[in-house]
Each structure stands twice: as C-alpha cells, then as structure tokens.
Amino acid sequence: MAFTLAEVAKALGGRVEGNASIVIRGAAEPAMAGPDDLALAMTPAYAAGLAAGRARAAILWDGADWQGLGLEGALFAPRPRHAMAGITQVLDPGPGIAPGIHPSALVDPSAVVAEGAAIGPFVVVAAGASLGPRARIAAHAVIGEGAVIGADALILQGARIGARVRIGDRFICQPGAVVGSDGFSFVTPEKSAVEQVRETLGDRGDAVNQAWTRIHSLGTVEIGDDVEIGANAAIDRGTIRATSIGSGTKLDNLVHVGHNVQIGRDCLLCGQVGIAGSARIGDRVVMGGQCGVSDNIIVGDDVVAGGATKMFTNVPAGRVVLGSPAMKMEANIEAWKNIRRLGRLFAQVAELRAALQGGRPGGEDDKA
Numbered sequence: 001m002a003f004t005l006a007e008v009a010k011a012l013g014g015r016v017e018g019n020a021s022i023v024i025r026g027a028a029e030p031a032m033a034g035p036d037d038l039a040l041a042m043t044p045a046y047a048a049g050l051a052a053g054r055a056r057a058a059i060l061w062d063g064a065d066w067q068g069l070g071l072e073g074a075l076f077a078p079r080p081r082h083a084m085a086g087i088t089q090v091l092d093p094g095p096g097i098a099p100g101i102h103p104s105a106l107v108d109p110s111a112v113v114a115e116g117a118a119i120g121p122f123v124v125v126a127a128g129a130s131l132g133p134r135a136r137i138a139a140h141a142v143i144g145e146g147a148v149i150g151a152d153a154l155i156l157q158g159a160r161i162g163a164r165v166r167i168g169d170r171f172i173c174q175p176g177a178v179v180g181s182d183g184f185s186f187v188t189p190e191k192s193a194v195e196q197v198r199e200t201l202g203d204r205g206d207a208v209n210q211a212w213t214r215i216h217s218l219g220t221v222e223i224g225d226d227v228e229i230g231a232n233a234a235i236d237r238g239t240i241r242a243t244s245i246g247s248g249t250k251l252d253n254l255v256h257v258g259h260n261v262q263i264g265r266d267c268l269l270c271g272q273v274g275i276a277g278s279a280r281i282g283d284r285v286v287m288g289g290q291c292g293v294s295d296n297i298i299v300g301d302d303v304v305a306g307g308a309t310k311m312f313t314n315v316p317a318g319r320v321v322l323g324s325p326a327m328k329m330e331a332n333i334e335a336w337k338n339i340r341r342l343g344r345l346f347a348q349v350a351e352l353r354a355a356l357q358g359g360r361p362g363g364e365d366d367k368a
Contacts (some may be wrong), residue, residue: 001025001093005057005073008038012086014059017066018073022057027087030055038087041069042080059083095156097136111143114151132169144180150225162237168225168247176232179223183236183243183259183277185215215239217259224248224265230255236277246283264301282317 003011006020025036030049033039039055041047041064050058050069057073059080060066066074077083097118101107105119108127113119116134124142125131132151137143141155144162150169155161159173162180173179188210196207219238224247229235233251236259237243243257246265256274257263263275264283273287276295285299288307293299300317310324323332 001091002036003090005038005075008087008090009075011090012075012077012083014075014077014083016073016075018071019057020073022073024057024091027091028053028055030058033058038075040084040087042084059087095136095138095154097138126163138175147180162221164220165223165237166220166242167223168227170226171223172228174229174231174233174253177229177234179229179235180221180237181234182217183215183239185217185239185259185277186212187215188212219243219260221245227251230271233257236261252289258295270307 002023002025004020005016005022005024008024009016023036024038027040028034028037030039030041030046031052033053033055035054035056037055039050039053039058041050041058041060043061047069050071056071057075058071059075059077061080062076064074097120099118101113101119102121102123104121105123107113107119107125108129110127111125112130113125114131114133114135117131118136119125120137120139122140123137126143126145128146129143130148131137131143132149132153134151135149135153137155138157140157141159142161143149144165146164147161149161149167150171152169153167153171155173157175159175160178161167165180190210191207193204193207193209196204217237217239219240219242221235221237222242222244224245226248227245228250230251230253232253233255235243235245235257238260241260243259243261245257245263246267248266249263251269252271252273254272255269258275258277258279260278261275261281263281264285266283267281267285269287270289272290275281275293278296279293280298281293282299282301282303284301285303287305288309290308291305292310294312297311297314299311299315300319302318303315304320305311305326306322306329308324309322309326311321311326315321315326320329321327322329
C-alpha cells in the first residue's frame with residue numbers, strides 16, 4: 001500500500017508543509033525510518049533520531065523546524081499522539097481473508113451470511129448463526145449455534161463465539177479469544193467450608209469441603225458496538241441472564257470476564273484483568289494490568305485502577321485506586337512510604353527503650 005503525504009494528512013485532518021507528493025509506504029521510529037517511511041517524531045525528544053534515520057517526511061510536534069531537521073516534507077496534526085490511530089489505520093493492510101466463503105469452510109445451510117462477508121479456511125458457522133454485512137472471519141474460527149454478529153466484524157484466527165451470543169457492529173476479536181464459554185458455577189449439597197469462611201472471615205467451623213455440583217449456564221453474552229476483545233481473552237456466558245459488555249469497551253489479551261458480569265461503555269481493561277461473577281463495572285472505567293474485581297461488587301463510572309489493584313469492596317464513581325486491597329491512590333502511596341520507613345522506626349524505638357532502661361541493650365520484652 002502506498003499513499004502520498006497529502007493523502008495521509010487528509011485522512012488525519014492534518015496539514016502538510018513542504019513536498020506533499022512524497023510517497024509513504026509505512027511508518028517507523030525516526031532512527032529506523034527509510035526513505036518511504038513516515039517517521040513518527042511527535043516530540044522534540046525524537047529530533048536526534050531523525051538525524052540517524054533516512055526519512056524524507058515525518059509527523060512532527062507543533063512549531064518544529066522541519067527544514068532544519070533535514071526533511072523534505074512534514075505532517076502536523078492537532079494532537080500528534082492521537083494521530084497515531086489514524087496513521088496506523090491508513091497503513092494497516094488488514095488480514096488476508098479472501099472475499100466469499102472458502103471451500104474448506106463449513107457453513108450450516110440455516111446460517112445467514114450477509115453480502116460482502118469473507119469466511120476463511122476451516123471456519124465453522126453453526127446452525128441459525130447470522131453474520132452481518134462485510135463480516136470477516138479468519139481461519140479456524142467457530143461461530144456457534146444462533147450467534148448473531150453485526151456488520152463489519154473482524155474475527156481472527158481460532159476465535160470461538162459461543163451459541164446464542166449477540167454482538168454488535170464493528171466488533172474485533174483477536175486470535176484465540178473465547179466469547180460465551182460456560183460460567184464457573186458450582187455448588188455443594190450443604191454449606192461448604194468456603195461459604196463458612198466467607199461469612200465468618202476466617203472461621204470454617206464444622207463445615208467440610210464436599211463434592212461440587214455443576215450449575216449450567218443458560219444465559220448468553222451480549223456485546224455492543226465497537227468492542228474489541230484481545231487474544232486468548234475469555235468471556236463467560238451468564239447463568240440465567242446475559243453477561244454484557246457495553247459499546248466502545250476494549251479488552252486486552254488474557255482478560256477474564258466471569259458469568260453475569262455487566263461492563264459499561266468505553267471501558268479499558270488491560271492484560272490479565274479478572275472480573276469475578278456478577279460484578280458490575282460502570283462506564284469509562286480503566287483497569288491496569290492484573291487488576292482483580294471480586295464477585296458481586298460494584299465499580300462506579302470513571303474509576304481508574306492502577307496495575308495489580310485488587311477490588312474486594314465497592315468502589316465509588318470517579319475514584320482513582322491502587323493496591324491490594326484497593327484504596328485511594330494517594331493513600332496507597334503514603335502507606336508504602338511509611339512501610340519503607342519501618343526499619344528506621346524500629347531502630348529508633350530500640351534506642352529509646354535502651355535509653356529508658358539505663359543503657360541496657362534489652363529488657364524482658366526481648367525474651368518473648
């Protein structure tokens with residue numbers, strides 16, 4: 001794929017200075033850019049890299065002297081970092097899925113495949129499934145019975161969409177993800193040790209562990225528009241009602257969403273986030289990598305949780321949290337500062353005690 005610098009600028013809503021007819025075939029970091037690459041030099045820190053590379057054109061920070069940097073042309077955008085989204089979209093050739101249905105694909109006669117869909121090798125589309133216009137399904141993906149997938153979906157290699165799952169438009173599913181697996185729901189004939197410990201916060205009493213009886217998942221998964229699911233993510237279907245994910249939400253690789261979970265709109269859940277069953281996540285929530293959410297709790301709108309935060313209780317809307325257990329970020333930072341001071345504090349207490357005891361190195365308490 002090749003575009004002129006002027007065409008790239010038009011797609012981004014930016015402006016060009018210098019030679020607008022330079023042909024762009026790719027994007028690269030400044031020091032690694034070749035003559036046909038657009039160098040991504042969005043702050044002054046990248047200026048030295050431009051000198052090391054061979055780029056003729058670059059996207060630059062506002063006010064940059066592109067001629068002084070040795071360039072033939074430059075692209076300026078209102079927010080260069082945001083322009084990355086447009087640049088990568090323009091230059092991304094996408095997966096090579098041939099139009100139509102590959103001869104090796106297995107599409108049930110009762111399935112509905114809309115106009116413009118592309119179904120790759122060894123894909124299975126089960127009975128009653130429906131694929132929207134221009135949906136693209138890569139090799140070895142499986143679409144379960146009665147699943148409904150909207151327009152312009154992209155489902156990549158080896159992904160599994162379970163029975164009766166309903167997905168909106170412009171869905172992107174990375175390789176190996178599973179949407180609509182059974183929930184992890186088991187129960188014992190009588191109160192188990194786990195239930196007893198949870199109620200008492202530590203005392204198991206006379207309760208014993210017993211054989212686990214499976215609770216089947218009769219619900220499904222409902223996903224809005226413009227949702228992305230990362231590689232090897234897993235989204236469990238609901239027990240009775242549907243697990244739901246709101247429009248615009250993005251899930252990273254290896255994210256796990258338990259049964260009955262409700263996730264709002266425009267959330268961002270980074271790698272290895274785990275959300276336990278029946279939790280409710282508000283709109284525009286951001287969770288860093290390895291965050292955890294306990295079952296049945298509520299995380300309010302606009303919460304930001306730093307990496308590895310563990311949320312065991314409800315989190316109010318708008319709060320910024322960190323740590324395990326989660327607390328306000330500033331409180332967590334102060335707590336860890338205090339922990340680092342403990343060694344010095346203990347030494348000071350020992351000195352004070354020795355002084356009070358007339359210089360003796362230890363007292364009766366040291367023999368305990």
